[in-house]
Amino acid sequence: MSKSPSPATDDVLGLESPLEALETSSDFRGPVEPMDGEFCNDHFALIYESPADQFAAVVPFLRQGLERGERCVYVTDEASEAEVRAALRDGGIDVESATESGALVVETFQDTYLRDGAFDVDGMMSFYEDVIQETTEEYEAFRLAAEMSWILEDDVSIEDSMAYESKVNELFDDEDAIAVCQYDRTEFPAEVIRDVVRVHPHLIYDNTVCHNFYYTPPGEFCGPNRPAHELDRMLGTLLDRTEAKTELRDRKRYQQRQNEIISDPCLLYTS
CATH class of the missing domain: 1.20.5 (Single alpha-helices involved in coiled-coils or other helix-helix interfaces)
Known part of the structure; x- marks a missing residue:
């Protein structure tokens, strides 16, 4: 199937994409430019403390994806679908048109992460591979914004959820895919947020985009010699x-x- 036309079809999908989306927002500061180095992919963690902080980052992130001809998927948890759509609409997105065309999809965490009844890390990797392949047959890329508070309530171990986040880094290195995983700092224990920081190459916090020098690559984070590597x-x-x-x-x-x-x-x- 041919790809949908977009004003950016000749652009190379890369780290610049989500960074530029935030750079154009007057709410943000920080080193919003590509980072040199081997541990560089389009996987962000948004650590927020209020809905205002949350949507200040998510709205420009998704708006740019739609402008670039990408399929944008929002996975809800704390915020309802109505609240998400209202925030996107307030941010200048034509929600109805984007939804009707299939470019914007709002789903629940039950229909994504728990679609088989339980959370399975390897199953999610296979699911993403299939979704990305299907999406990029028609769209420029797959762009995901997912709320993650569900892992506190649905019998999901923190170890599995962090292993999932780490494996996303490996998968996204080779795919036209971009993700912002959203963590409410007021809901998660400090030790969980600490690990969230470790498994994401890039962070968004306090209206600042940060290249994360605390990032631990997947082979180190999940490997047997993690303490030595961390040291x-x-x-x-x-x-x-x-x-x-x-x-x-x-x-x-x-x-x-x-x-x-x-x-x-x-x-x-x-x-």
Whole structure:
């Protein structure tokens, strides 16, 4: 089946896509640009503390997907379908038209994550593979915004849910797919949010888009040597941040010296 026309059909789907969607929103700040490195894919965690924070991120994320000719799926939990559609409508999205065309789909977590009666990590990976393949036959990409509070209430182990998040990273590395997993910080224990941070390459928190230097790749997070890998990563991050601070300090000193010379050129001839 031929793909639907869009103003961005010649664009290469990449990390720039969701970052640009947030960059164009005046509500956001932070390093909204592509990140160099091997651990780079389109998998975000949105950590929010109110519906206003939540939809300030989700609305531009989905709006851009629709503008690019992608199929956008929203999975509800805390928010009702009516609330989601109202927020999207308030954000300038023609919800009725997008829904009628099939470009916008709003589903419940029961119909997605628990569609077989129970949550199964490998089953979800197979499900995503099928959905992405089917979607990209007609649309430019698959874009997902999923509320995740259901894992606290439906007999889902935190270990399984974090393993799922980690495996999404592997899957999305090779697919035209983008996801924002939404976590309500007021509902989840701190230790769960900590692991959420570890398994997402990119974070959205407090109206800030962050490249996540706490991210742990799937092979390390799910592997038997996780403590050793985490220690290596912590120490490496410590060295990197110290080096960056030192470089910034030296640049400030250099700039200060240049400003002094501009103000008093005679200083150029002093030691």
